[in-house]
Amino acid sequence: MDLILTIFFLVLLTQLISWVGKSVLQDLVYALYQRVFEGTKVTEQRQLKTSILTTKKELSETSAQDQFAKWAKLRRKVDKELADLERLNSELASSKSAFSLKFxxxxxxxxxxxxxxxxxxxxxxxxxxxxxxxxxxxxxxxxWPFAPAGSVSCGAWQMACRRVIGMMERVVRDHFEYVEETEPQIVEVSDDIDDKSE
Structure with missing residues (x-):
């Protein structure tokens, strides 16, 4: 009985992952991973972005001809922050690709x-x-291939479970599509027909 349930739940888990989508599941788990393990980098990235935006706003309000020293200082600050942001983005991207492979x-x-x-x-x-x-x-x-005659093998049971779970998925999806289609629709009636008959 344990083997029956083990195989069934493994097939069910596989089908659930395929229904949800591995990429969606990966994004959810990565967001949790990033919040727990890379929270400082994400916070630093957010702070850099806001700092860059405020510095760029200040830079656009400063005249390059009238206040050149201030403008040059702001420009260097923006360039440095952009370089830091680029470095941080590449670190986070490489971290995400490594996580993707492991996941x-x-x-x-x-x-x-x-x-x-x-x-x-x-x-x-x-x-x-x-x-x-x-x-x-x-x-x-x-x-087939190796189980005793008159029994069901692991491969046949996996195939049967996958088939039944797939059919149940289609039944549930069709039911929800049918419910969405049969919801009452509000139809507006215009008075144009009455005007033409007079």
Whole structure:
């Protein structure tokens, strides 16, 4: 019974990740990761951006001909802050790409890799036995490749779970699309028809 549920929940987890979208999930987890581990860099980036905007505003209000010394000082400050911001942005971008690689690997290990490992480890173990004669010659294919005859193999059970979960997804999506389509629509009636008949 444990093997049945383990395979089912692994397939369900894989399908949930594919429904939500790996990139959406990755962005959510990265935002949490960034808030916890890179909070100082993000705060520094935000402060640099606001400082650059205020300095640029002050620079645009300063005349380069009348107040050249002040204008040059502000210009150097903007250039330095832009260079610092560029450096910080590249650090955060490289951090995000490294996180993306690690996250993708972790997702594969916990979904596809775990399914492969369980399928290989329990390849000769029946998930459950079928009642004799229910499926006739098809019972051979359900036990394929290594499970005993008259049983369901891990691969067949994974395929059946994936198929049923996929059908349930379509049923739920179709239901919500049907509900959205059947909501009452407010139609405005104009008085143009009455005017033409008179």
């Amino acid at each position: 993708g690997t972790a997702v594969w290990i916990f979904t596809g890799g775990a399914q492969l490992a369980i399928g290989w480890w329990y390849r000769k173990t029946p998930v459950f036995y079928l009642p004799r004669g229910w499926f006739g010659p098809a019972s051979y294919w359900l036990s």
